[in-house]
Amino acid sequence: MLILVVDDEPQIRKLLQTGLTGYGHQVITAATGQEALTAVAQRQPDVVILDIALGSEPDGLVVCQRLREWSQVPIIMLSVRSGESTKVAALDAGADDYLTKPFGMEELRARIQAVLRRTAMEPASSPTAVIHSGALTIDLANRRVTVGEQEVHFTPLEYDILRLLATHPGQILTHQTILSQVWGSDYRDMTHYIRIYVNQIRQKLGENPSANLRYILTEPGVGYRFVEPDNKQ
């Protein structure tokens, strides 16, 4: 698999190259946004790892936007800031995921795998009519949700939120995305709706965070993501 690493720091480029090559990937690097755009066009990598702050124009967010004009290549953005607005901006620019520096190689590798898995199944747009995750089963065709043997009843709105999240496993959905998909675009600022409904859904699903039994994960200040199917956390 071919991975493009875009970072202005030579040390980081070198480290990521060594690390990812060690896991058996082929790695090419770019130091600037312009180089990155050219490299994607010429080499067509399978994944792009893109630093947000490139220290020169165009910066990471712009590169991401430009790539999205013509390419669907999975993009994972790197940032030193843990600021939520940056994360939302990255997702809005079309990034698939983000990682905050410093991070471990193990984590980066896991994110790459997850992003690739998602994009691999996307063309069919989740043809599976039944979603399994741990004890949870969602039968999309019949709108039936069961936890273990027990059927759980949801209001239409709760079900819509659960279905939206569950059909995008592992993918971060921003508050705005959830609001405009479930309620409509007039409700983009009403994030407290989501808080209330997600809380109710979690209770009905019988989540127990103390034992790490969770289906819906919170991305602080950004949104929610559903756990990867049959792969808690």
Place this chain on the structure above:
Amino acid sequence: MNYLSRSRTALRPLPYLLAVLVVSMITFGLWWLREDLTLANFSLIYIVGTFVVAIWLGTGPSLLAAVLTFINFNFFLIKPYYTLSVEDPREVIDLLVYLLVAVIASQLAAYARQQAEAARLHAAEQNVLYSLSSAFNQLTDRANIVQVLQQRLPEYLPVQDVEVLPQKVERPSEDKPTESFLVLQAGQSIYGTLRVTFTAVPTDSQMRLLMACTVQASMALQRIQLAESAQRSQSLEEADRLKTALLRAVSHDLRTPLTIIKTSAENLTDLHDRLPEAEQLEMIRTINQEADHLNKLVGNLLDMSRLQAGAVTINRHWNALNEVAGDVAAHTWQRYQAERIRLDFAPDFPLVLFDYGLLLQAVSNVVENALRYEPPESVVVVRGETDATEVRLLIVNHGPTIPNNLKAQVMEPFFHGKDGRIGLGLAISKGIVELHHGRLWVEDTPGGGATFILALPWEEAPESTE
């Protein structure tokens, strides 16, 4: 409504017409009864009429009334009727004395009226100034002062446009009489120029009020400036204190992991061909561990200094503290691979306004601290409580009790715990909670241990609709 809109100088016809009307009515009444009444009756009733006009309508109309009554008296009521000549020469004296008394009385009454009017104006001015200065007193921002001026001045004065120019501006040469330029100045400082456009040429009392308002605004601007500089020097002082503590910390707590990393790396470079593989692996693990530790420490130091410098921006949204607690519980499980936390929240625990990321950090730090001292046979309880004013998170630990004299200190930056490493976590938590106008304090757990209580001010969340 304008308090002070009544013009003092303009000559308006209505009061004079009213004066003529009053005099005519009295004359008609007296003429009707002229055979039954005496001269003394006439003059007394006329005097009363003149008085009423003076008090009601002011100087000019009352003078007119005095002269008119004098003429009517003579013309209609003194024989021979309907001429200005007088039969009895003694009545000439009566008439002249009447005129004198009427004029003096009308002037006195009008003067009293003016005084009353002036007092009313003065009281209105005082009212305006009082309400303006109490409005100013609640403000902490220059822009708000301008806003209040723009909002309030049209209520008090007939003005159509109020603007504050950023610097001292002299009145421009093409002189518009409806425009006033007043410099906002207190002591040596100039805060700009107030430009006011009146709907008509302002009267003296209106100008006087405008100037008084300008003085109030200048004083408010000065107060804000002084408060700002006081706060700046306070945060400088605070930053200074932090710098000292930081230097102390850097010399010990940062150097230790750095030294470990450096020596391990050097050993690996120099001795890699002689050291057994297991030992090499051990050194690499140590480097990794110490780097994590260093990363956390640097992150904490940065957070602390940003908090202390007031450089943290918070994004307050309606969020759920039980969600935060759930995240912390899940992270704890991932770290210990065991259930070390018990959550205790009502199903309808309310939403509160806070920054999710910041509160997550604050609660994580407190929980991490509680877990460090929790005996292995029990678990930390995280419980939600509400009352009329606050939403609280109780983090209940069952380890050793914190002595009373240390209860406040444990949340100070760089408090050294029993493991000898600098403590910033609780100080950061406290900083974050206080940024949300909340409180963080510690009490004893009944039966032993420390209960940290994190309280956020409670406001009613907007209702959700389905």
